[in-house]
Amino acid sequence: MITVLQRTPSPCSWAVGPPRLLAGLDTATRLDWRAHLAVHGPVPGTDPDHLLAAVAAGRLTGRGGAGFPLAAKLRALPETPRAVVVNGVEGEPGSDKDRTLLRRSPHLVLDGALAVGAPVTVAVRDEQTADTVRQAIAERPDGRRARVAVLVAGLVGGEARALVRALRGGPPRPPSRRTPPAATGSLVSNAETFAQLAVLLRLGPHRYAETGTATEPGTTLLTIGGAVARPGVMEIPIGTPLGIVLATAGAPEHPQAIVLGGFHGAWLPPAPTIRLSREGAAAAGGTLGAGVLLVLDENTCALGELASAAAWLAGESAQQCGPCRFGLPALADDVAALVAGRSGGADALEHARSVTGRGACAHPDGTARFVASGVRLLRDEISRHRAGGCGRPVLNQAGTP
Amino acid sequence: MTPHTDRNRPGAEAPARLAVDWTRCDGHGLCAALLPDRIVRDEWGYPDLRDPDVGPDARRAVRTAVAACPALALRLETSVTTARSST
Numbered sequence: 001m002i003t004v005l006q007r008t009p010s011p012c013s014w015a016v017g018p019p020r021l022l023a024g025l026d027t028a029t030r031l032d033w034r035a036h037l038a039v040h041g042p043v044p045g046t047d048p049d050h051l052l053a054a055v056a057a058g059r060l061t062g063r064g065g066a067g068f069p070l071a072a073k074l075r076a077l078p079e080t081p082r083a084v085v086v087n088g089v090e091g092e093p094g095s096d097k098d099r100t101l102l103r104r105s106p107h108l109v110l111d112g113a114l115a116v117g118a119p120v121t122v123a124v125r126d127e128q129t130a131d132t133v134r135q136a137i138a139e140r141p142d143g144r145r146a147r148v149a150v151l152v153a154g155l156v157g158g159e160a161r162a163l164v165r166a167l168r169g170g171p172p173r174p175p176s177r178r179t180p181p182a183a184t185g186s187l188v189s190n191a192e193t194f195a196q197l198a199v200l201l202r203l204g205p206h207r208y209a210e211t212g213t214a215t216e217p218g219t220t221l222l223t224i225g226g227a228v229a230r231p232g233v234m235e236i237p238i239g240t241p242l243g244i245v246l247a248t249a250g251a252p253e254h255p256q257a258i259v260l261g262g263f264h265g266a267w268l269p270p271a272p273t274i275r276l277s278r279e280g281a282a283a284a285g286g287t288l289g290a291g292v293l294l295v296l297d298e299n300t301c302a303l304g305e306l307a308s309a310a311a312w313l314a315g316e317s318a319q320q321c322g323p324c325r326f327g328l329p330a331l332a333d334d335v336a337a338l339v340a341g342r343s344g345g346a347d348a349l350e351h352a353r354s355v356t357g358r359g360a361c362a363h364p365d366g367t368a369r370f371v372a373s374g375v376r377l378l379r380d381e382i383s384r385h386r387a388g389g390c391g392r393p394v395l396n397q398a399g400t401p
Numbered sequence: 402m403t404p405h406t407d408r409n410r411p412g413a414e415a416p417a418r419l420a421v422d423w424t425r426c427d428g429h430g431l432c433a434a435l436l437p438d439r440i441v442r443d444e445w446g447y448p449d450l451r452d453p454d455v456g457p458d459a460r461r462a463v464r465t466a467v468a469a470c471p472a473l474a475l476r477l478e479t480s481v482t483t484a485r486s487s488t
Contacts, residue, residue: 176424321423
């Protein structure tokens with residue numbers, strides 16, 4: 001099953017096979033409470049033991065990028081969790097799946113979040129998403145336990161601990177202590193994770209695992225952008241080969257490159273056999289991240305695309321940690337030197353190595369992975385630039401803001 | 402002597418790791434001067450840990466460096482506190 005929500009001309013969605021998270025969105029713009037119940041069925045009752053058992057058996061992992069097992073987060077919570085935070089900030093530039101869910105199927109996300117049994121805060125970045133979630137909260141009989149918070153947060157501000165800090169009135173930056181939010185009684189997870197939880201509770205772990213892979217059951221949402229005829233949000237069984245997804249999205253027959261996992265992900269050759277699962281992405285040398293898939297065709301200067309994105313990532317540093325504050329601009333300069341034909345890539349790889357693991361959050365690590373994978377993949381491009389350039393414009397197919 | 406000794410004192414055999422609180426570190430460089438075989442400074446002066454695992458023999462020297470850090474950024478960690486989350 002593949003479901004795709006197209007971004008243009010009007011936002012719509014589609015799925016490979018029967019959709020789960022995107023169910024009902026082929027005909028409806030937004031599922032209100034009544035439509036939600038008609039499409040998904042009644043909200044299943046649950047208790048903490050049942051919830052944990054279902055999440056563990058369903059092997060549900062966080063869909064914000066890190067892929068942390070939700071069961072481990074639940075086990076780390078106190079008996080009476082203090083708060084549930086739905087992370088809908090979605091700071092990754094190419095990602096649209098969480099906004100799409102919250103705007104068009106908000107009750108599915110709320111079902112999952114409210115099932116945990118603590119007051120729910122849905123954190124979003126824009127008023128349009130906030131409005132539709134507020135409307136959904138007003139429609140629900142159990143809506144008194146949920147509220148919406150609108151945060152001004154960049155890429156780093158969407159990191160779980162930075163989010164909790166911002167919700168408590170602090171700066172939207174990761175704290176120095178590497179204390180997970182669960183230790184303070186809060187469950188923080190991505191909007192899609194809670195929608196997946198709602199689906200899992202309705203289906204039960206056995207039926208939930210009827211699609212996906214043995215180790216990663218179920219479906220996942222992707223956001224596909226770049227040089228494709230049908231960009232948008234797509235729901236796929238975990239493990240679907242890249243080739244099927246590219247064909248469904250209307251990618252060119254021979255893309256120049258793909259970026260899997262967004263701007264904290266990796267540049268990869270567009271091998272159609274890459275399995276779109278966490279394991280499959282890792283085997284290909286990348287990461288699924290939050291499910292962003294960018295396609296670059298032969299018309300754009302890939303090295304220039306890499307340089308624009310690296311410069312943007314350097315600017316997203318929270319400026320708290322020296323290696324990130326100074327290392328990421330140096331890394332961006334290294335890539336600019338590649339575009340100018342003044343370098344062979346060794347400087348960039350060394351700076352990428354140097355910043356890895358040297359910050360309060362994973363922003364330097366993700367940026368280093370993104371740049372280093374690009375430098376390795378684009379060796380031929382680097383040679384062309386040293387020999388005078390590739391002669392192509394930078395079309396910003398990667399979607400750097 | 403130092404206020405950090407008790408807090409950082411591990412069980413006798415507990416594995417310990419040197420860690421930097423990067424939000425505090427200003428790159429003063431005392432740690433690299435005191436532990437030249439473990440810590441080198443990068444081009445901006447920030448410590449680059451080459452050997453973060455601290456065995457029992459090295460505890461004393463490492464604690465001295467931890468206590469000397471003017472930004473209180475250098476730490477000797479004895480429990481699994483390095484997990485990161487990013488949702």
